[in-house]
Amino acid sequence: xxxxxxxxxxxxxxxxxxxxxxxxxxxxxxxxxxxxxxxxxxxxxxxxxxxxxxxxxxxxxxxxxxxxxxxxxxxxxxxxxxxxxxxxxxxxxxxxxxxxxxxxxxxxxxxxxxxxxxxxxxxxxxxxxxxxxxxxxxxxxxxxxxxxxxxxxxxxxxxxxxxxxxxxxxxxxxxxxxxxxxxxxxxxxxxxxxxxxxxxxxxxxxxxxxxxxxxxxxxxxxxxxxxxxx
Numbered sequence: 001x002x003x004x005x006x007x008x009x010x011x012x013x014x015x016x017x018x019x020x021x022x023x024x025x026x027x028x029x030x031x032x033x034x035x036x037x038x039x040x041x042x043x044x045x046x047x048x049x050x051x052x053x054x055x056x057x058x059x060x061x062x063x064x065x066x067x068x069x070x071x072x073x074x075x076x077x078x079x080x081x082x083x084x085x086x087x088x089x090x091x092x093x094x095x096x097x098x099x100x101x102x103x104x105x106x107x108x109x110x111x112x113x114x115x116x117x118x119x120x121x122x123x124x125x126x127x128x129x130x131x132x133x134x135x136x137x138x139x140x141x142x143x144x145x146x147x148x149x150x151x152x153x154x155x156x157x158x159x160x161x162x163x164x165x166x167x168x169x170x171x172x173x174x175x176x177x178x179x180x181x182x183x184x185x186x187x188x189x190x191x192x193x194x195x196x197x198x199x200x201x202x203x204x205x206x207x208x209x210x211x212x213x214x215x216x217x218x219x220x221x222x223x224x225x226x227x228x229x230x
Contacts (some may be wrong), residue, residue: 010040014060018060021056023208040058089176092137136180147173151210154168155169155196155203169187169194170188171187
């Protein structure tokens with residue numbers, strides 16, 4: 001990545017996350033803290049109003065505005081591939097949103113049409129036919145909303161041994177493993193985290209009741225425990 005791209009990325013991070021420490025910026029950009037100090041000096045020298053607060057971090061002047069959005073060819077390729085993955089591997093709502101997003105970007109950045117060749121990349125859908133889509137995607141959108149709204153849910157689930165169970169869960173996140181999605185959730189029956197393949201969820205009932213995360217039940221803790229078990 002060119003230095004100018006790094007500086008633009010750094011400016012974006014400062015604008016979105018301020019105040020932010022040099023250490024956090026270094027981890028995000030995968031460079032050393034010393035390099036961040038040099039980048040901050042470069043931004044200041046170029047007229048970007050960035051200020052450092054000891055013990056707090058860096059921030060930008062509240063009136064500072066970035067120049068109009070511009071995307072590199074690699075960024076456009078990443079956007080296009082991501083859109084095709086969303087269209088082929090999720091439910092019915094996000095594909096429409098992904099296509100709409102791409103159209104908006106093309107409308108704002110006419111140069112994108114020259115560099116955006118949709119025929120170069122192919123992402124086969126994981127849904128080979130309507131029956132397969134019904135099996136894998138029928139609950140995807142509903143689960144996404146339940147996760148975002150922290151809604152207590154009940155599922156009827158069929159495991160590998162064809163055992164049928166009904167669980168009351170707190171849905172925390174959806175995870176794609178190449179050909180299948182799993183739901184990470186807190187199971188009130190087992191009083192522990194559990195993984196449920198979305199294609200094995202026979203029925204889903206999302207209630208109006210909401211759950212609260214805490215030190216024991218939250219997505220970050222779930223992910224850490226999954227990593228430890230690998």
